[in-house]
Amino acid sequence: xxxxxxxxxxxxxxxxxxxxxxxxxxxxxxxxxxxxxxxxxxxxxxxxxxxxxxxxxxxxxxxxxxxxxxxxxxxxxxxxxxxxxxxxxxxxxxxxxxxxxxxxxxxxxxxxxxxxxxxxxxxxxxxxxxxxxxxxxxxxxxxxxxxxxxxxxxxxxxxxxxxxxxxxxxxxxxxxxxxxxxxxxxxxxxxxxxxxxxxxxxxxxxxxxxxxxxxxxxxxxxxxxx
Numbered sequence: 001x002x003x004x005x006x007x008x009x010x011x012x013x014x015x016x017x018x019x020x021x022x023x024x025x026x027x028x029x030x031x032x033x034x035x036x037x038x039x040x041x042x043x044x045x046x047x048x049x050x051x052x053x054x055x056x057x058x059x060x061x062x063x064x065x066x067x068x069x070x071x072x073x074x075x076x077x078x079x080x081x082x083x084x085x086x087x088x089x090x091x092x093x094x095x096x097x098x099x100x101x102x103x104x105x106x107x108x109x110x111x112x113x114x115x116x117x118x119x120x121x122x123x124x125x126x127x128x129x130x131x132x133x134x135x136x137x138x139x140x141x142x143x144x145x146x147x148x149x150x151x152x153x154x155x156x157x158x159x160x161x162x163x164x165x166x167x168x169x170x171x172x173x174x175x176x177x178x179x180x181x182x183x184x185x186x187x188x189x190x191x192x193x194x195x196x197x198x199x200x201x202x203x204x205x206x207x208x209x210x211x212x213x214x215x216x217x218x219x220x221x222x223x224x225x226x
Contacts, residue, residue: 017050023039064207
């Protein structure tokens, strides 16, 4: 899989946003300690912009900016032969060359660049609000690796959007049993209840995570959905 395959399989912007929020809610309940979470979502990242993020603790990560003009996706696989650090300190040709001007601020965003202002990226996609599909650059991928830009590992749960896929991931990563019906509830973007939280993590309750739920943009009985 490469970013080309991901571009064909990602859902529309609104559906992707809800999926990213669901992943963040589930991880937040399973791992109350933010430091050890895989997926996060900040509905007030900057003025008018939201950000979904993934970090695996080994150097791989992605960031997705949702804004009024559309969505910008940046992924980085630290072992990819397309890493800037394996390519003379420059992003691989084509990865960010075609990014439209409306998204260029995110290419240069300090949170997505290193101390030398180099974009830390191996895979990049974008979609403006008027677009009918996701777009990416024209890339000549290196040979000899099935996942040259890291897209398969980075975006697996964004292209396999089944609750079962998340259950498999979470049981492996967090080493706990994960209730599939509770995952389905969150994936369907239904309001959280104390019962659903308890099914996912008996050691926490809704009041423990209420503030973070609001930051993600989730809802629960008695509160409006964001």
